[in-house]
Amino acid sequence: MKISNLDSHPHRRFNPLTGDWVLVSPHRTKRPWQGQQEEITKTKRPEYDANCYLCSGNKRASGDINPAYENTFVFENDFAAVLPNTPSFKNDSDSLIISESVRGTSRVICFSPRHDLTLPEMSLEEIGHVVQLWKEQMRELSQKYAWVQIFENKGAVMGCSNPHPHGQIWASNRLPNEPFKENEKQLEYFKKNDSPLLVDYIQLELKQKLRIIEENENWVVLVPYWAIWPFETMLVPKRHVCRLPDLTQEEDQSLAAILKKFLTRYDHLFNTSFPYSMGWHGAPGNLEDSNHWQLHAHFYPPLLRSQSVKKFIVGYEMLAEAQRDITAEQAAQRLRECPNV
Numbered sequence: 001m002k003i004s005n006l007d008s009h010p011h012r013r014f015n016p017l018t019g020d021w022v023l024v025s026p027h028r029t030k031r032p033w034q035g036q037q038e039e040i041t042k043t044k045r046p047e048y049d050a051n052c053y054l055c056s057g058n059k060r061a062s063g064d065i066n067p068a069y070e071n072t073f074v075f076e077n078d079f080a081a082v083l084p085n086t087p088s089f090k091n092d093s094d095s096l097i098i099s100e101s102v103r104g105t106s107r108v109i110c111f112s113p114r115h116d117l118t119l120p121e122m123s124l125e126e127i128g129h130v131v132q133l134w135k136e137q138m139r140e141l142s143q144k145y146a147w148v149q150i151f152e153n154k155g156a157v158m159g160c161s162n163p164h165p166h167g168q169i170w171a172s173n174r175l176p177n178e179p180f181k182e183n184e185k186q187l188e189y190f191k192k193n194d195s196p197l198l199v200d201y202i203q204l205e206l207k208q209k210l211r212i213i214e215e216n217e218n219w220v221v222l223v224p225y226w227a228i229w230p231f232e233t234m235l236v237p238k239r240h241v242c243r244l245p246d247l248t249q250e251e252d253q254s255l256a257a258i259l260k261k262f263l264t265r266y267d268h269l270f271n272t273s274f275p276y277s278m279g280w281h282g283a284p285g286n287l288e289d290s291n292h293w294q295l296h297a298h299f300y301p302p303l304l305r306s307q308s309v310k311k312f313i314v315g316y317e318m319l320a321e322a323q324r325d326i327t328a329e330q331a332a333q334r335l336r337e338c339p340n341v
């Protein structure tokens, strides 16, 4: 079947990274919407907010006082989801009722002392500090933990509790579901093809040029063929890189540059500070051989057709499989049409 038919006919697409399928219904994009609209908050924020627990010099829930930090700042989450000293156990005497202990740590990472900025609004130098922070944290924590999840929840619709630019890190001694699937699938592909799955995939994408949004010397941003969220993207280095700390200085700089550009496109798309959950996936620290892994970041934005209409993962998606209307190619086209400055 020709690619062009995928613009009008319902079909399923395969995600080789997880083994999941997604249902695509492109004929449905003209559906009217009379459902929930998200509230838009557009108040201009101050550079410093005395009530913000992330601004420098302020007191947190724990009673600790943030230092007068100049670039970035990391602290242990006062309400950590995982703890470093949990005793080790596994309950599997009954094959249907199984549990195991988890040890780990949770941190909050402030991207800037400025309360009013977001990543794309920061300078290249300031974004560079965030890149260095990501690398340092990954280097440190992956020596101790099997999985280090660096992520950012941006925007109230993503459940972010504070607009101050920040992300989080949850590290644990267990490999969580998503990286577990990605590890299996990348290993399977590597054994068969002797080449990393995502390195091969971006070569295909760079040739087809249908789903690429932004590209520079070292990086590419695209809407994956199998994307679920309407404007989901993946950021991948062009070279084979297993982990964040393996990036060269030049790749750090061009990472800051591509982040600024493509996140600016996101903000232009619905003329709003674009909400999303993003996070880094790279080879787990404890692997003996990690050549099947390719570093990448996922961006999952919830918005569908305007700054106030979000996509819901409900109904068929909860009970059967994920579904989207607008195709990955159409989404990429829309994002390419948005300015990156």
Ligand code: H2U
Residues within 6 Å of the ligand: 053, 059, 060, 061, 062, 076, 077, 078, 079, 080, 108, 153, 159, 160, 161, 162, 168
């Ligand atoms: P979100 O905005 O993505 O919810 O992240 C904020 C995190 O900050 C959240 O995990 C932590 C919350 O537990 N936090 C502190 O560690 N100390 C505080 O004083 C308030 C919030």
Ligand code: ZN
Residues within 6 Å of the ligand: 048, 049, 052, 053, 054, 055, 056, 114, 115, 164
């Ligand atoms: Zn603040």
